[in-house]
Amino acid sequence: MEKKYILFDNDGVLVETEVWYYEASKRALKEFFDVNLQFDEYMDIMTAGNGVWVAAKGASEKEKIIAREQRDVYYQEYLRKENIAIENVHDVLGELKKQYQMAIVTTSRRVDFDIIHKNRGIIDFMDFVLCVEDYPRAKPFPDPYLKGLELFGASKEETIVIEDSQRGLISANRANIDCVIVHNEFTKTQNFDSASYKIDKLSELSSILNQNKFE
Incomplete structure (x- = not known):
């Protein structure tokens, strides 16, 4: 779909x-x-x-x-x-926003999230943000992503999760949502066998979505 x-x-x-x-x-x-x-x-x-x-x-x-x-x-x-920016994130989100509704689902505390994103511009592309205070159980439980579906009024089949950690992948799997893993040096040794796709950079996401190979 x-x-x-x-x-x-x-x-x-x-x-x-x-x-x-x-x-x-x-x-x-x-x-x-x-x-x-x-x-x-x-x-x-x-x-x-x-x-x-x-x-x-x-x-x-x-x-x-x-x-x-x-x-x-x-x-x-x-x-x-510290420099916590990831290259080309704004460009990628700007292109995706033309075609998709987007949100952030994180296990970060709201206070930390606000520090991270102050004057960063990333949340301008998002319909909403869910932090750890916004759902009953954190990843690897499915609650965060099920809450995201609920707020969008979306089905699991028409939604994709973008993660970089095994904990997040397990959460998406338990919510029965397709998950794309983007490579991160910090988490590269974790097990991502159950991911729908694995990409090296966030900029590759559009290509994966345009191929529409999710069953």
């Missing part, structure tokens, strides 16, 4: 933020719990949809809350000072 709606993941698809969330989490775990969070362990935690604080074994909930608050401070510092 021809696609009419596009649901974009945010981090790693529209902006390059995932590495900074990892660095902020790694920094806080080391500072508060003397835990050296390895990249592979972090990836496993994220894919399962857990918080990084599961790595702080034996820590109290109060200690985790304090560490989480500091992690958020570090993350926002990175968001404000």
Whole structure:
């Protein structure tokens, strides 16, 4: 069926933020719990949809809350000072907007999302944005993408999800929505076998959609 709606993941698809969330989490775990969070362990935690604080074994909930608050401070510092832009995103979205209705479905907190997108212009192309506060359960549960379908009044068959992580792909799969994975160096070792398509750059998306090969 021809696609009419596009649901974009945010981090790693529209902006390059995932590495900074990892660095902020790694920094806080080391500072508060003397835990050296390895990249592979972090990836496993994220894919399962857990918080990084599961790595702080034996820590109290109060200690985790304090560490989480500091992690958020570090993350926002990175968001404000690091270059998180992905090349040609505005051009790609501008072309797609001529043909599709689009939205962002992210597990980011609204406060972080607002920092990321301040004066960036990306949300101008979107009909709506869903952050982690806007649905019951985060990815890899299907709730975020099912909420996106609901707001568009769209069927699963006429919608496509754009992701870069295994967690996001699982969420789309569980919602029974076709998913295109766009390559990201940060998540390249994850398993994307169940993706409908895999592309190297976001600019290739129009070609995939125009081929209309989704069954």
